[in-house]
Amino acid sequence: MGFQTPQHTLDRYLDWTVNGTIQLPDFQRGYKWDDERIRQLLVTILRGHPMGVVMLLDTDNDEVRFKPRPVEGVDIHQSVEPSHLLLDGQQRLTSLTQALTGDGVVETKDSRGKLMARKYFVNIERALAGEDCIDESVISVDADGKIKTNFNRDIVLDLSSEEAQRHHGYFPLNLLLKPSESQSWMMHYMMLNQEDATRFHAEVLTPAQRYSIPAIELDGNTSKAAVATVFEKVNTGGLELNVFELLTATFAGDGDYYAEHGTDFRLNENWRETQESFAAHPVLQDLESTDFLKAATLLATRKRHLADTRTRAAAVSARSEDVLRLTLSDYLEWLEPLRNAFIWAAGFMADRHIFDTKFLPYRSQLIPLAAIKVVMADDANLRGPHSRLIQWFWCGILGELYGGTTDTRFVRDLMMVPAWALGTENASLPTTVQDAQFVESRLHSLRTRNAAAYKGIYALLLANEARDWMEDKRLDLFQHRELAVDIHHIFPKKWCFDHNIDDEHRESIINKSAISAKTNRTIGGRAPSHYLDLVERNGQISSTTLDNVLESHLIPAGALRSNDFAAFFAERRERVCVMVEGAMGKQVQRDISRGYAVEDSAQFDSVVIAETTTENAVEDEVTVHGGTGR
Template sequence: MGFQTPQYTLDDYLARTVSGAIQLPDFQRGYKWDDERIRQLLVTILRGHPMGVVMLLDTNNDEVRFKPRPVEGVRLDADISPTHLLLDGQQRLTSLTQALTNDGVVETKDSRGKLMSLRYFVNISKALDGEGSMDEAVISVGEDGRIWTNFKRDVELDLSTPDLQREQGYFPLNLLFQPVESQGWILKYAMIDQKLAGRFHAEVLTPAARYSIPAIELDRNTSKSAVATVFEKVNTGGLELNVFELLTATFAGDADYYAEHGTDFRLNDDWRETRAVFESQPVLQEVSSTDFLRAVTLLATRRKHLTDTRTRPTAVSARNEDALRISLSEYLQWRDPLREAFLWAAGFLADRHIFDTRFLPYGTHLIPLAVIKVIVGADADLRGPRSRIVQWFWCGILGELYGGTTDTRFVRDVMLVPDWARAVDGARVPTTVQDAQFVESRLHSLRTRNAAAYKGIYALLLENQARDWMEDKRLDLVQHRELAVDIHHIFPKKWCADHNIDDEHRESIVNKTAISAKTNRSIGARAPSHYLDLIERNAQITTDQVDEVLDSHCINHSLLRNDSFDGFFSDRREKLLGLVESAMQKPAQRDVSQGYFVEGSSQFEEAEVAESADESVDDSIPGAVPDATLVSVNEH
C-alpha cells in the first residue's frame, strides 16, 4: 500500500464529481448534512479557511473492486467508471457539489430533521465588511429563491430572479465556479454599484476560485483489508461500518456474476431473503448480517485450510479482515447450507427449551453451532454425535466461555468439535469442554438474566420436565408462550425482607424458577405454606399433586411447606448443581458445602461475569488465529 498527498483546487474536485471521475463506493451511507452545517462549510470556503483533507482510492486495482455510485445530486448520462473512489469527505464534497454547481439546489434538512430544498447566497456588502461578517453574509433560501414568513403568506426576501438578486445585493453561490455566468452577473451588478462589484470580484470571487483542498490518495496496490484499517483509523464520527457493508460493494462489483446473470449481485437483497427464512424462528431474530458472514468466513477459510498444501496453510478465521477476502462464489457456496443450519440450530435450541432471544444465553453461540452442523451434516442428528454437541453447548454456556472475545474460540470449536462429535480416531476433546468449569458459589451470584449461566439453568429446569404449578401442562414451546412463563421468586421478596433473608440468597437463581403468570399472582407476597394451600384450592388438586409439580422444579416440598428457607436453599442448590453436572458431564467445584466459601461474602452483581478462560491463541490447534477489531468509517 502506498499513498500520495496532492492538493487540488475546489474547482477541480467539483468538475470530477460532476463528471463521475470521483464517485462513492456503494457501501458509503447516504448524504445527511443539515442546512447549518452546509452554510458553515460555505462560510469556511469564502473565508479561505482550511476544511480538512479528503481521502481517495485509485480504482485501477485488481483486488479492490467496489461497486461505485455517483455523488448524490449528480446525474450521469452513461455508466461511467470512476478514476477514484471517495473514502473520506463524502458529506463535504456532496454539499459543495450540490450547492456550487448546476442550479445550486441542495436536498437537505433543517435542525428538526424536516426535509428541505435550499439554495445559498452571499450578501455582497456584508461579505466585504471583513472576515468576521462572512458568517452573517451567507444565507439559505427556499428552492424558489424566496424566504417566506407568516406561514408562507408573506415574502420576506425574494431572490427568485437574477434581477431581484442584483437589486438586493445577493450573489448566487452556484455561480461561484461558473466563470462565464459569474462574470455576466457581476457586469450587470456593476451597473447598480460599480465599486462594490469590483471589490467583490477581487476580494471574494477571485480568492474563492483559488481555494484548494489537500487529498490523501491511496494507490492501486491498496488491499481491501488496508481500506478497512484506514476507515478505522480515520474514524472521528463514531459511526461503525461493518464487514457486511464493505462486502455489499465488493460483491456488487463482481464482474463474473454480472457476465453470467446480466445484473449486479445485491447482498442487501440476499440478506433480506435470509431474514425471511429465519422469520418463523423467534430465537433467530437477532442473528445479524455480520453474524452470518462470520459463519461463511469460518467455512470458507476452513475449506482453504484443509486443501492448502503449504507448510503454513491458510488460517481458519472469523476475523473481519478475512471476511473481506471472501469471494462472491464462496459466499454463494455456503449461503444455503448455512440458512438450513441456522434453522436446525433453532430446533436444537428448542430441544434445550430455549425458545426466543430473551432466554438465549449467547447470541454468538449460534455462529459455531450452525457451522458445526454444516460440517457434521446429517450425523448431527444421530444419538452419539448429538449428545456430544449438546455437551459442548452446555459447557460453553454454564462455563460462561462465550461472553468475551469469541473469534479464537469460534476457530477452536469449529476445528475440534466436528471430529470429536463423530468420535473420529485421534480426535481431541474441544477446549471449550476442557475449559468449562462451574463453581458452586456461582449459584449465589446468578441473580439476573444478564448472565448466560442464569438463562442456562432456567432452560435446564424446563428440560427437567418442569410443569406448571396450577395447570396440568409441561412448560414446552407452546405452553411457555400461552402461560406467559417467566422467572419468579419461590420465597417471595416481601417474605424474604420480613424474615431478614439477604439479597444474595433472596435474588439467587436458587430461589427462582419458571412460573406462569397465573401461578405468580397466586403466590403474591405470601409465605410458601400459605400460597401452596391457596394453589391447591384454586387449581382443585391434591397435596400430592402439588408436591409432584414441585419435585419437577427441583424443590423440596416438605421444606417449602415448612417455610424453611435455609434448608430449602441448601437442598435446591445441590439439586441445581446436579443438573449442571449432568449437562456438562463433569463435576462442579463445591466451595460452599465444603466450607471454602463464606455465605454472604460474595458481591452482589447485576452484570454478566466476564469470560474466565484464557482466550489467547492455542498454537497446538491448526489454523488458530488471533482475534480482530471492528471496522469503522468516518461519515464526513
C-alpha cells in the same frame, strides 16, 4: 477547525500517557476492555497490523476547556496540564499503557464481568513459527505471573521470575518498549538458546519497537460544538456494520456474477431473504448479518485450510479482516447450507427449551453451531454425535465461555468438535469442553437474566419434565407461550424482605423457577405455606400431586411448606449442581458447602439489570387491595 495527521511511534504515545502529556477529557467513559480484547490488541502490535487511528485535541484553545483526567492506571501529579486530550482511542491506549509500561499488570475483567488483574507474555518459540502463530503465542496470566488450575490449587505455568520466564521461553511484554531492560533479558536468554534469541530480537522485538500509530490532531481553533460532533461520529457505528456495507459494495461489483446473471448481486436484499426464512424461528430474530458472514467465513477459510498442502496451511478465521476477504463465490457456496444450518440450530435450541431471544444464552454460539452442522451434515442428528454436541453446547454456556471476544474459540470449536462428536479415533477434546468449569458459589451471583449461565439453568429446569403448578401441562414451546411462563421468585420478595433474607440469596437463580402468570398471581407476596394452600385449592389438586410438581422444578417441597428458606436454599442448590453436572458431563466444585466461595459475588461488576418479570406489579397489586403483599 483545522487538523493534521502525523504518525508517532507507540513508545512515544506511551511516554505521553504516562507523563500526562496526553490525558482524557472529563466526558469520556471509563476503561472497560476485557482480557481477551487486550490480548488481541497485543497480537495486532506484534503482527505489525494497523490498530486504527487515535484522535487528539490540542488543549491550547481558549474556548474548549474540558477538565482532564489521566489515563486509567497512570498516577501523575494533579497540576500536570496535558497538551492533548484523547477523543478516540481511549480503550486501546489505556490497554497498551497498562500492559507495556510499569509492571505490566492490567486491571481488567473476564467475559463474564469478573474483575481480575492480568499480565501478558509472548512465547518465543511459537512467535517464531510465523505470523499465523502470533495469536497462539500471546498469553495472559494472573498478576503474580502464574497460571493455575483446579480452582487455583495447582500451578500449570510459573512465570513469576525472570529465570522462570527464560526457562519456559516466555518474554514479558511489559519490557517490549524498554530497550535496556529487554536487551538485558534477551542477553541472559541467549545463554539458553542463542539462535531463538537472535531471531526473536530481529523478527519480533525490533519491528514491534518501531510500531507506529497515525493520529488525527484537531487544532486549537476547534470549537466545543465541533468537538461534540466529532466525538459523536467516532463513537457510533462500528467495524461490523462497515464489514457488511463494504461487502455489499464489493459483491455488487463482481464482474463474473454480472456476466452470468445480467445484474449486480445485492447483499442487503439477499440478507432480507435470509431473515424471512428465519421468521418462523423466534430464537433467530436477533441474528445479525455479520453473524451470518462470520459463519460463512469460517467455512470458507476451513475449506482453503484443508486444501492447502503447505507446511503452514492457510489459517481458519472469523476475524473482521478475513470476513472482508470473503468472495461472492465463497458466500454463495455456503449460503443455502448455512440458512438450513441456522434453522436446524433453532430446532436444537427448542429441544433444549430455549424458545426465543429473551432466554438465548449466547447469540454468538449460534455461529459455530451452524458451521459445525454444515461440516457434520446429517451425522449431527445421530444419537451419539448429537449427545456430544449437547455436552459441548452446555459447557460453552455454563462455563460462560462465549462472552467477550470469541473469534479464536469459533475456530477451535469448528476444527475440533465435529471429529470429537463423531468419535473419530485420536480426536482431541474440544477446548470449550476442556476449559468449562462451574463452581457452586456461582449460583449465588447468578441473579439476573443478563448472565448466560442464568438463562442456561432456567432452560435446564424447563427441560427437567417441569410442569405448571396449577394446570397439568408440560412447559414445552406451546405451553410456555400459552401460559405466559417466566422466571419468578419461589420465596416472594416481600416474604424475603420481611424475614431479612439478603439480596444474594433472595435474587439468586436458586430462589427462582419457571412459573406461569396465573400461578404467579396466586403466589403474590405470601408465605410459601400460605400460597401453596391457595394453589391446591384453586387448582383443585392434592398436596401429593403439587409436591410432585415442585420436585420437577427441583424444589424441596417439605422445606417450602415449612417456610424454611435456609433448608430450601441448601437443598435446591445441591440439586441444581447435580443437574449442571449432568449437562456438562463434569463435576461441579462444591465450595460453599465446604466453607469458602471461589466466585464471591463481590468479584463481579456491580451493574444489575432489573428482571423484566411481572412479579413486582403482582405484589404491588396485592398491596393495593389490602392483601399480604408489599
